[in-house]
Amino acid sequence: MATPDLRDELKAPVEPLLPIEKKLIGWSFGVGIALLALLVLLNRIIPLT
Amino acid sequence: MTYKPLLGVPAISDATIPLQAAEPARLSEDALAVAIGLGVFALALVSLFGADALGWVATTSVWTDPTVALTTASKAYAGLGGLGALALTYVALVAVLSAAAYALGDDVRRFATRFTVVFAIAYGAWFLGSWAYLAAVTPADQAKFGVSWSLKLTNEGGYIVALIAGLVIANVFPAFAEWLKSAIRPELYVKVAIVILGAFIAVTMAGKLTLASSLMLRGLAAIVEAYLIYWPVVYLIARKGFGFSREWSAPLASGVSICGVAAAIATGGAIRARPQVPVLVSSLVVIFAVVDVLILPVIAQAFMSHEPLVAAAWMGLAVKTDGAAVAAGGITQSLIQAKAAAEGINYQPGWMLSVTATVKVFIDVFIGVWAFILAYIWTNHVNPQPGAPKAKLAEIWERFPKFILGFVATFLIALALALGTDAGTSGKLATAIGEANVWRVIFFVLTFFSIGVLSDFRRLWQDGLGKLAAVYVVSLFGFVIWVGFVISWLFFAGIKPPLAS
Numbered sequence: 001m002a003t004p005d006l007r008d009e010l011k012a013p014v015e016p017l018l019p020i021e022k023k024l025i026g027w028s029f030g031v032g033i034a035l036l037a038l039l040v041l042l043n044r045i046i047p048l049t
Numbered sequence: 050m051t052y053k054p055l056l057g058v059p060a061i062s063d064a065t066i067p068l069q070a071a072e073p074a075r076l077s078e079d080a081l082a083v084a085i086g087l088g089v090f091a092l093a094l095v096s097l098f099g100a101d102a103l104g105w106v107a108t109t110s111v112w113t114d115p116t117v118a119l120t121t122a123s124k125a126y127a128g129l130g131g132l133g134a135l136a137l138t139y140v141a142l143v144a145v146l147s148a149a150a151y152a153l154g155d156d157v158r159r160f161a162t163r164f165t166v167v168f169a170i171a172y173g174a175w176f177l178g179s180w181a182y183l184a185a186v187t188p189a190d191q192a193k194f195g196v197s198w199s200l201k202l203t204n205e206g207g208y209i210v211a212l213i214a215g216l217v218i219a220n221v222f223p224a225f226a227e228w229l230k231s232a233i234r235p236e237l238y239v240k241v242a243i244v245i246l247g248a249f250i251a252v253t254m255a256g257k258l259t260l261a262s263s264l265m266l267r268g269l270a271a272i273v274e275a276y277l278i279y280w281p282v283v284y285l286i287a288r289k290g291f292g293f294s295r296e297w298s299a300p301l302a303s304g305v306s307i308c309g310v311a312a313a314i315a316t317g318g319a320i321r322a323r324p325q326v327p328v329l330v331s332s333l334v335v336i337f338a339v340v341d342v343l344i345l346p347v348i349a350q351a352f353m354s355h356e357p358l359v360a361a362a363w364m365g366l367a368v369k370t371d372g373a374a375v376a377a378g379g380i381t382q383s384l385i386q387a388k389a390a391a392e393g394i395n396y397q398p399g400w401m402l403s404v405t406a407t408v409k410v411f412i413d414v415f416i417g418v419w420a421f422i423l424a425y426i427w428t429n430h431v432n433p434q435p436g437a438p439k440a441k442l443a444e445i446w447e448r449f450p451k452f453i454l455g456f457v458a459t460f461l462i463a464l465a466l467a468l469g470t471d472a473g474t475s476g477k478l479a480t481a482i483g484e485a486n487v488w489r490v491i492f493f494v495l496t497f498f499s500i501g502v503l504s505d506f507r508r509l510w511q512d513g514l515g516k517l518a519a520v521y522v523v524s525l526f527g528f529v530i531w532v533g534f535v536i537s538w539l540f541f542a543g544i545k546p547p548l549a550s
Contacts, residue, residue, distance in 0.1 A: 014292040020430040021288070021295070025281040032277025039270050040539055 086244025215501015378405025
């Protein structure tokens with residue numbers, strides 16, 4: 001199994017972010033923040049006894 | 050674990066450096082870990098019916114006189130003597146693990162030879178770590194052992210000694226490290242340990258079920274954090290900040306965000322990356338995991354000793370790879386318990402390690418789901434190819450880390466027994482799981498040593514890996530560990546482990 005040489009690969013032109021990648025990043029992060037906020041809220045409403 | 054090919058990508062083991070198997074594997078590492086872990090657990094349960102099937106295992110107590118340090122886990126086998134117990138422990142391990150090596154397609158004789166050396170060094174490290182000058186914790190302990198000072202590492206300081214021994218071999222004696230490689234299987238060792246840990250956690254938590262269930266629910270935040278907060282940010286940093294291609298960025302984001310090696314390889318398969326890409330990312334993950342293991346528990350002890358469960362959750366969120374994370378949880382527990390004990394606070398052992406392990410297992414559970422989501426996006430939108438197979442729902446199960454089933458099984462069975470039996474039986478159960486826990490510690494020591502041996506820091510300067518490492522450094526130290534700390538604080542601050550009675 002030949003190991004790819006990253007130095008060569010990094011000289012290749014940068015791949016622009018596709019709309020689907022932007023969606024993936026945005027939706028993941030947005031949903032993550034919303035869920036975390038919800039969990040923090042639940043954590044405050046139902047404190048550990 | 051071995052992942053099945055997805056979309057034409059060959060199957061690949063999640064061992065960091067692929068091993069030279071003599072034959073194709075007959076069983077996966079996950080299946081073997083579950084079998085070995087359940088085997089230890091089943092033998093422990095035999096003692097509920099009167100026979101002590103595990104008490105002969107060798108354990109090491111804190112010592113100043115090395116001739117009395119080794120002993121058997123149960124006094125019923127004291128007649129064996131320390132060295133007799135050690136010999137028996139070695140024979141049992143080499144027999145079971147050689148069978149595992151056969152099932153993995155390795156050359157059994159080669160494995161047994163190498164494992165003998167690995168066991169000698171790893172157990173020696175545990176033995177050395179139990180020396181009173183390293184392990185004695187309280188002033189009373191120091192007086193008892195007649196030592197005027199100590200590093201206060203508890204006898205789990207042997208983990209650190211094992212890790213350092215492995216690091217020295219990897220970086221000073223690389224030919225020796227290469228020779229050992231057949232028996233360097235940190236993923237197998239840690240998965241066996243985690244399966245056994247399930248029972249230990251159950252017995253530890255059975256007495257405080259409300260607290261335990263609340264802690265587990267708080268572990269859910271870890272899933273959100275790893276997949277939905279860390280991953281998109283690290284992916285964006287790799288793509289936009291460092292100009293990496295999608296093929297490199299996705300496995301790297303998974304390696305940094307989720308659970309290191311397994312996640313990087315699952316993601317590599319999901320997006321049709323060349324097999325070498327996740328392997329290279331994995332070697333980076335292990336190197337940084339070692340850095341984390343050496344640094345973060347010390348920081349936790351210095352700044353979070355009054356918030357032990359925050360520190361424990363932080364280890365699960367910040368340290369990548371199952372082995373290193375649970376190892377870091379173990380070290381953190383030792384260091385914080387030692388500091389607390391010196392202040393007169395004796396926490397019940399096991400709670401910090403349980404929180405770290407729970408957080409890590411929760412994160413692991415969703416690897417398959419995440420890989421499926423990425424596979425779906427890549428095959429349908431990023432890189433659709435006519436005629437190429439699309440992502441299938443079955444991939445979720447195929448990529449699910451099966452050793453977690455072993456962890457859940459030992460946890461549920463031990464919990465049911467602890468809660469559903471009379472005081473006498475549950476007392477016997479605690480003793481039995483205590484003996485199984487000695488095996489867990491041995492597998493942990495083997496894991497620590499193996500992680501050290503795989504951590505050849507010179508690789509950072511090879512193959513242009515430096516820029517990949519830069520993404521890792523920026524993400525890990527600039528983002529992952531701090532966000533992990535904030536989330537751990539939000540969910541675990543103010544909760545203390547029960548005090549030891």
